[in-house]
Amino acid sequence: MQSITSNQNNRVKEWRKMQSKKGRLSSGQYIIEGWHIVDEAIKHDQQIDAVIVTDANFLDQLEVDPAVTDTYLITPEVAKHISATETPQGVFAVLTTENYHESIPEKLGGSWLMLDNIQDPGNIGTMVRTADAAGMNGVIFGKGTADIYNPKVVRSMQGSQFHVRLYSGDLAVWMAAFNKHNVPVYGTELNDQAISYDDVEPTKQFALVMGNEGNGVSADLLDKTDQNLYIPMNGEAESLNVAVATGILIFHFVK
């Protein structure tokens, strides 16, 4: 195991750069941190390029073999330097970004969630966890939605990114592919053309588009769906939180 004590070390500089999308695109790698998510990555046989710890004993707890995996021992100061949090747990891993999973599978079926311009990393993470809990096949990050490997998004997914497949792409192109494979595409909106989600029978095959926290799904995408849905509200709230709305819709479908 290599020991690193300086923030000026070239590897440390590389790891720190992975906080930005530019840095991740350049290295083809991203960094995860915290016991739970590193543990999940190891358990789910992710391609792990390096494990970085502030205490050599952590490797045993993670069941990482330094003979097989590149491992680094760093100081708490270096940990703080490369961390996206205020109080790092001292456990990091470097993973391959897999080219942002950009190609659409040739066989397309099952249930899918599409994210159109979702801003808040916490909402994105919660939506991916919900898709995972429902046993969905994949989540597609569309235009304007925070990056799949953004450290805040990565943290808020809590390991669900290793259970459900994540894609980054043009939602209009994906919608055409769903259409070709006879997977019905549902948008969400509030207008005369939309129907109550409760009028759609539970189904195993569907693709659901959720939109921006303030503005909803963009108009050009809503035009391309098979059907747009709304959630009837009896109260005075102007809207539901987008992750809550996603949960209500998905769990109605997979019932």
Next chain:
Amino acid sequence: MQSITSNQNNRVKEWRKMQSKKGRLSSGQYIIEGWHIVDEAIKHDQQIDAVIVTDANFLDQLEVDPAVTDTYLITPEVAKHISATETPQGVFAVLTTENYHESIPEKLGGSWLMLDNIQDPGNIGTMVRTADAAGMNGVIFGKGTADIYNPKVVRSMQGSQFHVRLYSGDLAVWMAAFNKHNVPVYGTELNDQAISYDDVEPTKQFALVMGNEGNGVSADLLDKTDQNLYIPMNGEAESLNVAVATGILIFHFVK
């Protein structure tokens, strides 16, 4: 309108103290901030003790009459001093805490949400918004749940606190009251005694207990429910976010 330019001013000191529960209990008041929520408070005829702005023109936009309501003009520095946010919008209001709505209504019916030891202010706010959207009668903040008037909770409720009634109290006492009024009480857990939420028919009368993010509803409360429910999950996620789970359950009930 009184003008205040110093953080040492006694009123400013009072307002700042309202960030803490001790300060709110001592004054019987709490402070809200931001255009949307102050506007909602005014529209819903809340008891407003003062409106505080950094620009006199804001009063016109809020439709506040300085002849009727106590108004204060403050500097951006004072705004920063009394704000719970990094970048205050320069619009505040001081409201009466209404003794934390502690007594149980004599007539008890309809639909209710109980929060047992919910930690995250964002989750609490989202759950209150969801209860509001579903047209529920009230939300009860039980032991361990953040304070109703905690500034972060207040902010994340986004005005729903003026639509749905909030209570603070002992959930065991409330559960006994629901029992007396024949309102079925549902807990949430993952064990042999729990049934799938989908096996409960939609209903207009119910009280739902949601529990701590990590540990769920406390065992002594689960013993006192009429029935405990779980949400079947097909995927690998360990759990749903508590606010998402709340949305799925409530919108199933009120369907």
